[in-house]
Amino acid sequence: MGQTFTAPKGMIDLLGSGAAAWERAQTVAREVFARYGYAPIYTPLVEYTEVFARGIGEATDVVGKEMYSFEDRGGRGLSLRPENTAGVVRAAIDAHLTDNGGGAKLYYAGPMFRYERPQKGRQRQFYQIGAEALGFAAPMADAEMILMLWDFFCTLGLPAERMRLLLNSMGDGDCRPAWRDEVAAFIRNHAHELCEDCVRRADTNPLRAFDCKNESCRAVFEGAPPLTGALCDDCARHFAQVRALLDAAGLDYVLDPTLVRGLDYYTRTVFEIQVDDGLGSQNAIGGGGRYDGLFEQLGGRPTPGIGFAIGFERSLLAMEAAGVDAPGEGTATVYVAVAGTGAGLREAAFALVTRLRAAGIAAVTDLTNRSLKAQFKQADRAGARFVAVMGDDEQARGGVTLRNMDSKREEFVLADDIVSALFALSPDLSAQAKNPTR
Ligand code: HAM
Numbered sequence: 001m002g003q004t005f006t007a008p009k010g011m012i013d014l015l016g017s018g019a020a021a022w023e024r025a026q027t028v029a030r031e032v033f034a035r036y037g038y039a040p041i042y043t044p045l046v047e048y049t050e051v052f053a054r055g056i057g058e059a060t061d062v063v064g065k066e067m068y069s070f071e072d073r074g075g076r077g078l079s080l081r082p083e084n085t086a087g088v089v090r091a092a093i094d095a096h097l098t099d100n101g102g103g104a105k106l107y108y109a110g111p112m113f114r115y116e117r118p119q120k121g122r123q124r125q126f127y128q129i130g131a132e133a134l135g136f137a138a139p140m141a142d143a144e145m146i147l148m149l150w151d152f153f154c155t156l157g158l159p160a161e162r163m164r165l166l167l168n169s170m171g172d173g174d175c176r177p178a179w180r181d182e183v184a185a186f187i188r189n190h191a192h193e194l195c196e197d198c199v200r201r202a203d204t205n206p207l208r209a210f211d212c213k214n215e216s217c218r219a220v221f222e223g224a225p226p227l228t229g230a231l232c233d234d235c236a237r238h239f240a241q242v243r244a245l246l247d248a249a250g251l252d253y254v255l256d257p258t259l260v261r262g263l264d265y266y267t268r269t270v271f272e273i274q275v276d277d278g279l280g281s282q283n284a285i286g287g288g289g290r291y292d293g294l295f296e297q298l299g300g301r302p303t304p305g306i307g308f309a310i311g312f313e314r315s316l317l318a319m320e321a322a323g324v325d326a327p328g329e330g331t332a333t334v335y336v337a338v339a340g341t342g343a344g345l346r347e348a349a350f351a352l353v354t355r356l357r358a359a360g361i362a363a364v365t366d367l368t369n370r371s372l373k374a375q376f377k378q379a380d381r382a383g384a385r386f387v388a389v390m391g392d393d394e395q396a397r398g399g400v401t402l403r404n405m406d407s408k409r410e411e412f413v414l415a416d417d418i419v420s421a422l423f424a425l426s427p428d429l430s431a432q433a434k435n436p437t438r
Helices: 017-035 049-056 061-065 085-094 139-156 176-189 196-204 206-211 215-221 233-249 312-321 345-358 372-381 392-397 415-425 427-434
Strands: 046-048 069-071 077-080 104-113 125-134 163-169 267-275 284-290 305-311 334-339 363-365 386-391 399-404 410-414
Touching (some): 046 049, 049 061, 085 104, 085 305, 125 139, 125 312, 139 267, 206 215, 233 267, 334 372, 345 386, 345 392, 392 399
Parallel strands (some): 334 386
Antiparallel strands (some): 069 077, 267 284, 284 305, 386 399, 399 410
16 A cells, blocks of 8 residues: 555645535525525635735735735746635626626635644635625625624524623724724723733734733723724714614624624624534634625725624534534435345346336435345444345345334335335425425
């Protein structure tokens, strides 16, 4: 045997139940987001580095330290996408999606890349599901976005009492600069109590200091001047309306004046959903906010935008910690087992799975000549609810012995009747067969 390889550091193979869970998360997203009027968008996994540098901000950790950047053969700077908001806005500008004033609601799902120090819930290639509403300035768009995020997690199965919604407003070009200066002054005054990174941020990007993971820095920053009191009238009104809409919808939130998020494009509303169990310091399972200046930053016309992204791996860890069943590896409803060596037996089993699949029922059979015992094991692993046993005797009678794996009941069924027998035994199967994506 030759040399073997692992996946690159910080990157994992999604297989078995992990892959099934990723597919289910996407199905839940598709179904939930469709109810809010969202359509899918697929953008490249790489963009010109400039798109991220200008969109996310040169002084952020994501752009400054975490991007996988390289030159293509023509010498143009490209980067693997560390997130997808900048790419979606770039695509919307390119395709004039919002030029008619109607707005666009888009969602995506796929891998993102950040060169971070890997730890639980933090990888270098990770999966996000995100949504962006482009061209909507009203507070109602903010409230709808937050409700949709909450709806996603609830539909996925995370108990509401395990999640905490944090909310803040970061102001805009009118009120933020003065606050930024105040925070920079605060950092300088407390330089002796803060880490080197925070002190350096006074000059580069003072608001990032709110994100410092250092416990002692965080304690100092509890005394930092909050923006909330210094919001301009427009921002204050906008924020009050968002809160009123969430109150009316009955969604609880925690106002957190230190929530500034790690990307520079945010204006006004920012939000994050955190969980307490299972994740340690990487406890944000999703977050987002408004970015009313991003279109212009990327050369487009002034256009408001708001969105969020969900971290798939962290959501899965949160589900596990909450004891919510992630979907198993189940891939088949019926396992057709071969019990005998008679001529044509395997071919008859093959014909039967073909017939079941044509009726919309997930069915597998053994392709490797395993023993009956091994086939039953495989049926278990595949999550089969029924095993159709085909032996020499059954073949002679033109049917199978159908075993219900839950009740353990068995009955002989003619091959011609097997589809209707299965539908009669489990009515949900018939609904599923008519609507195979569910
Ligand atoms: P973000 O907060 O950087 O926002 O990422 C969103 C989520 O992705 C995080 O809450 C976290 O669950 C997950 N995540 C981030 N980095 C990692 C990592 N290294 N490993 C595992 N999971 C990770 C954004 O990306 C924005 N684009 C969200 C947005 C959309 N804002 C407006 N529209």
